[in-house]
Amino acid sequence: MLVPALPLAAAPAADANLELTLKVMPALAVILLTAAVCGRLANLVMQPRVVGEMIAGVLLGPTLLGALFPGAEAALFPTEVRPVLYVISTLGLTLYMFLVGAGMDHDARSPGEFRKASVLAVSGIGTPMLLGGAVGLVLWDRLSRPDVGRWEFALFLGGALSLTAFPMLARILYERRLQNTRVGRLTLLAASIDDAVAWCLLAALSAVHLGGGAGDTLRTIALxxxxxxxxxxxxxxxxxxxxxxVAATGQLGGGAVYVIILVPLAAGWFTDLIGVYSVFGGFVAGLAMPRDPAFRAALHSRMMDVVSTLLLPVFFAFSGLNTHLAGIAGGPALLAFAVILAVAFCGKYFGCALPTRALGFGWRESWAVGAMMNARGLMILIFINIGLAQGMITQEVFAMLVLVAVLTTAGALPLYKLALPERLERASTAESAVGQARVTV
Incomplete structure (x- = not known):
């Protein structure tokens, strides 16, 4: 039996697709291997895996691999491969932010808890935003793109510095069984409010920046x-x-998985269509998911490992390909970075610790809250990648904020342990358990 030959036009296209696939696969393999090794090394020095993955992304970019072995970087990440990595990273971010939104729980468990969390959230986002915005106004001439207004740049910088790594914070608290303590509940609730406000700010800034005029901007915001x-x-x-x-069975069936994945993808497509980044659509889609704890547990157990192990390392690598730390060399650039880092650290650390103390917590618990809220992790990387993709910041500012993300995230757990050693942790957990039992009785 004769097999019909491919049309002449289809054969070169098939060859091109195969050639692109053979280029993408090694890039993905190197990304995943580097992320796994760096994540393991981070665990060995008592750091969260995400810190190692963030560093892995920088190492694969022009900062190290490109500087030492430019030929290897060009062979691994040629121009035609980068759009594929961008698509994979965008898909991963949309699904990751969907899981973050689905995992948020805004239910206060004791009288006055939501009020206290709101006070902490306002200070936690207000102080770094004011300080970061002030630095943005001062450094606008030095750091900003010429087509970005002074106030737009200041608001973007303040918004980036006001973020807290909510997923990382949740992981730390759950690993240490502190999620139901007074400090744990307060911090989780405040961090979720902070991040929700920051994403709304980014959506508004994107609409203003990408809008063709006042009418288009208002239309995007309204949509x-x-x-x-x-x-x-x-x-x-x-x-x-x-x-x-799902809560009744404790697991996601095939039909449920289709629905759950289609919702954030459709939401991301729509927000991209109206001029707001797809990550915002994924996040809101997560907030729309059922709030039943059993449903959230089934959703995370089914999806989080795939998203965080396969898709997110691609995002870190893509971020690393855009990070040129050599551009921060020189006195003025280093001084600007030092100011931004100091404002980022002090605004969040003291801006959260001091209000926590005013709410009636001890000094050690207050410094522990400041340390945890100061971690920015993946959230700031998503924020600044959107800013870079939409032309709101330069490569130099992007590199500075990547370093801020790595350093503040790496410092969070050591500062937390310094403020609240394990013996005091156990005492705090026992005290919260007794208080919860009294409320139940």
Whole structure:
């Protein structure tokens, strides 16, 4: 039997696709291997895996691999491979932010807890935003792109510095079994509020920056608001029966997985269409998911490992390819970076620790809260990648903020342990357990 030959035009296209696949696969293999090794090394020095993965991304970029072995970097990450990595990283970010939104729990468990968390959140986002915005106004002439306004640049810098790595914070607290302590509940709730406000700010800045005029900007903002209202007011109730079914069985069936994945992808597509980055759509889609704890546990156990192990390292590598730390060399650039780092650290650390003390917590607990809220982790990398992709910041500012992300995240756990050693942790956990038992009785 004769097999029909491919049309002449299709054969070169098939060859090109195969050639691109053979280039993408080695790049992915190197990215995953480097992320695994650096993540393991980070664990060995008592750091979260995400710190190692962030460093892995920088190592694969022009800062190290490109500087020492430019030919190897060009062979691993040629021009035609980078768009593929961008698509994979965008898909991974959208699904990751979807899982972050789905994992948020805003239920206060004791009288006055939401009020206290709101006070901490306002200070935790307000202090670094004011300080970062002030630095942005001063350094605008030195650091900003010429087509970005002074106030737009200041708001972006302040918003980036006000972020807290909510997923990393949650992981630390759950690993140490502190999620139900007074400090743990307060910090998780405050961090979730902080990040939600920061993402809304980024959505507004994106709309302003990408808008063709005042009318287009207002249209984008209005469509984003309508999208959020529809997702939380219409889609969320429609998903509740699905949540009850999953909670009853404790696992996600095949049909449920299709629905759950299609919701954030459709939301991300729509927000991209109206001029707001797809990550915002994924995050709101996560907020619209059923709030049942059993549903959230089943969702995270099914999806988080795949997203965080396969897709997120690609994002870190893509960020590293855009990070040129050599551009920070020189007195003025180093001074600007030192100012930004100092403002980032002090604004969040003292801006959260001092209000926590004023709320009635001890000094050690207050410094522990400041340390945890100061970790920025993956969240700031997402924030600044959007800013770089949309032309709101330069490569130099991007590199500075990548370093801020790595250093503040790496310092979070050591500062936390310094403030709250294990014996005091156990005492805090026992005290919270006794208090919870009294409330229950």
């Amino acid at each position: 984003a608001a309508v999208f959020a209202v529809v997702m939380l007011g219409v889609v969320a109730p429609l998903l509740r029966p699905l949540g009850r079914r």
